[in-house]
Amino acid sequence: MRDNRKIALITGANSGLGKATAIGLAKRGYHIIMVSRNRERGETARQDIIQASNHSAVDLLLADLSSQKDIRELAKTYHQHYQQLDLLVNNAGNSFMTRQISPDGIEMSLAVNHLASFLLTNLLLDSIKSSAPARIVNVGTRLNTQMNFDDIQWEKRNFKGLSAYAQSKLGNLHFTFELARRLAGTGVTVNCVHPGVFRSNLGMNSGDNPAWMSILTKLSRPFLTPTEKAAERVLYLATAPELEGVTGKYYGNQQELVAPPQALDSEANRRLWDISTQLTQL
Numbered sequence: 001m002r003d004n005r006k007i008a009l010i011t012g013a014n015s016g017l018g019k020a021t022a023i024g025l026a027k028r029g030y031h032i033i034m035v036s037r038n039r040e041r042g043e044t045a046r047q048d049i050i051q052a053s054n055h056s057a058v059d060l061l062l063a064d065l066s067s068q069k070d071i072r073e074l075a076k077t078y079h080q081h082y083q084q085l086d087l088l089v090n091n092a093g094n095s096f097m098t099r100q101i102s103p104d105g106i107e108m109s110l111a112v113n114h115l116a117s118f119l120l121t122n123l124l125l126d127s128i129k130s131s132a133p134a135r136i137v138n139v140g141t142r143l144n145t146q147m148n149f150d151d152i153q154w155e156k157r158n159f160k161g162l163s164a165y166a167q168s169k170l171g172n173l174h175f176t177f178e179l180a181r182r183l184a185g186t187g188v189t190v191n192c193v194h195p196g197v198f199r200s201n202l203g204m205n206s207g208d209n210p211a212w213m214s215i216l217t218k219l220s221r222p223f224l225t226p227t228e229k230a231a232e233r234v235l236y237l238a239t240a241p242e243l244e245g246v247t248g249k250y251y252g253n254q255q256e257l258v259a260p261p262q263a264l265d266s267e268a269n270r271r272l273w274d275i276s277t278q279l280t281q282l
């Protein structure tokens, strides 16, 4: 049976931007499906979201998005319990200081920050399409970089955490533009948002953070944008009536941004799509 409320699935909804976005959407009456990899952190955040929004339709699904098996299970569970998906927010992200490998043998920044969104979105596309008009919002970032297609998993070069993070987040833009092209005429829009630099726990649970980084993160908190303010950018793309039908765009603070040149190259977008299809065996 169709839910007469809109349903929104948000990955990484137990912390930072994902949690603030979930609160904003719950306040707007959405039925929230949170995705978290940790039951305790997820449940605590679920209670916080319910309390902050005074809205009880908040469900929790568990998945470690570095694992393609978990992502497939997540999509299966979603299909078993929900008939529609009006909004998908691909928000979960992480940064790694050392080269780590996912359960599928893939470099972790690529696995979590790009391939997880790619696979989950594709597995849920039937529900999203049948809910049209529906929206997909990919949370990217603004780092001017290039995808190194000859060494996308950092096998030939010395690993650099920030560069690996930036490259994987550029993947969000390549993915957004190529998906928008493929979804033309379906009533499903897909856009990418740069949320700014804001207070969060990014990288704190990646298991390889040096102590100085946690200290730096804590010390810099007061100077960074409040998370709720950053979430307004996501909420704008997710809900603004004037963005109905707007697709394949990259937004900052309610204004369109110019993407790095490589992401404007449709060949590069197709190339990453093909590589992602192979790496996820889709």
Ligand SMILES: NC(=O)c1ccc[n+]([C@@H]2O[C@H](COP(=O)([O-])OP(=O)(O)OC[C@H]3O[C@@H](n4cnc5c(N)ncnc54)[C@H](OP(=O)(O)O)[C@@H]3O)[C@@H](O)[C@H]2O)c1
Binding pocket: 011, 012, 013, 014, 015, 016, 017, 018, 035, 036, 037, 038, 041, 063, 064, 065, 066, 067, 091, 092, 093, 094, 112, 139, 140, 141, 142, 169, 194, 195, 196, 197, 198, 199, 200, 201, 202, 203, 204, 205
């Ligand atoms: N913070 C910034 O200034 C900034 C700037 C630009 C873009 N962004 C982007 O904003 C998004 C949200 O990050 P945030 O800053 O809000 O950081 P955050 O507070 O650490 O939130 C990230 C969320 O992603 C989840 N996550 C990480 N790895 C996961 C995995 N393997 N499986 C499932 N969930 C996983 C985290 O779960 P755990 O709690 O279990 O770790 C957490 O819920 C990310 O895409 C990030 O790249 C952030």
